[in-house]
Amino acid sequence: MRFNHDILHRIPVRSLQVFEAAARHANFTQAGDALGITQSAVSRQIGELEKRLGVPLFARAGPQIALTRAGEVLFERAARAFADLRAGVAACRAVEGLSNVVTLSMLPSVAALWLAPRLEEFAKAHPEIDLRVSASRHLVSFEAEGIDLAVRYGPGNWPGLVSEFLASETVRPVCTPDYARRIGIEQPSDLLKATLIHPDIEEGWSDWFAAAGVAVDAVPSGPSFSDDTAALNGVLGHQAVFLGRSVLTARELEAGRIVAPFDIEMPASFGYWLVRPGGQEPSAARDSVRKWILQAFGRPAQEV
Structure with missing residues (x-):
């Protein structure tokens, strides 16, 4: 089989993005939720990518999916590439003074029942910040998904992350x-x-x-x-x-x-925690969001 060196010109970046999300979540439905598309759209994109590459990327057994060896090889590189792209975009925006964008992850229920009623309050306190909320049930990958902060419900001991206690219930x-x-x-x-x-x-x-x-x-x-x-x-x-x-x-x-x-x-067995990656680069906008969330939960905001 002859390798076509122009193959990247025939593969839409969107298909690779969908593949990376599906592989990361190990679930087409969750990948669709994260990307804002349907499960069937994810399946179509994956099928088209497999057709263009000429190799299966997932082994399917009913609703269960698993990466094939070829899929593992592609995912390893795709995940690294998209993480680099997200970091590059963030750095680019920072250079141009657009570092006021903060992406906050939380459960859909917390977004709807806790955050949504407070959005006007936040907007009045920080009109300069472009707050973007990613509502999902899975534990996000901060770097891979471009997440700055997360409000999580759990035990608070996530490896590699800094957790600040918000509330028990x-x-x-x-x-x-x-x-x-x-x-x-x-x-x-x-x-x-x-x-x-x-x-x-x-x-x-x-x-x-x-x-x-x-x-x-x-x-x-x-x-x-x-x-x-x-x-x-x-x-x-x-x-x-x-x-x-x-x-x-x-x-x-x-x-x-x-x-x-x-x-x-x-x-309750678990509590609410404000979570961020350890070793983050300083960001005034992100720290403002952090302090506002801590204040809204009635917690003191220590300097970081």
Whole structure:
């Protein structure tokens, strides 16, 4: 087989970008979410790239994918190339005085329920900063994805990263006042006759019923959401009771749109952390965003 030295002229850079994202996430759907395209679009781009290269890049077994040896070779170089390009773009912008762009990563639920209500407050405090939010559930690669800061929910001990504690939280049942009246929720055992939305965290309904002293052989089944925003929308629609996390439900509780029928709450296993790579180059804009987030969570901002 003859190698065509002009092959790069026939391969769209977008296809390589999609391949790099798919290989990094090991999942076409997550790659599409990160790039803002559909899973089918990712699949088409990968198929076209494989056709142009003449080699399979992924071994597919149903929804599971894995890099072939050829895919591993290409990914190693593509990841390095895109990381260099992102660093080059950032350096270029800094030279031209455009270093006011800060990309912040966080869970979609935190972006929707914690950050979004505070965006006007941030814009008034820092009109000079171009804040870009990357909402995703995966643990981002800061260099590969061009992320400056991240708000993460977890234990706080991520290797190679600097973590600053933001907040712990508690978990307790929440619902609308109307739903509580309609179902007749007066004591913890009354929740057994409600529709229960099951959370995607360590703490579950069996833990809460045990804390409330309610003996149950089996917790009633119910819908489960991987994102608290969707779960809270179900609650706000007067449809169910959810084990709400205090940080994410605080505004709705304060506004009276939802209530916590009981004071029984559990400490969450994880907390919120502000995370950044160790050894970052100084950036006034990034440090301003960092200090604002710490202040919004009620934490002191130490100098870095």
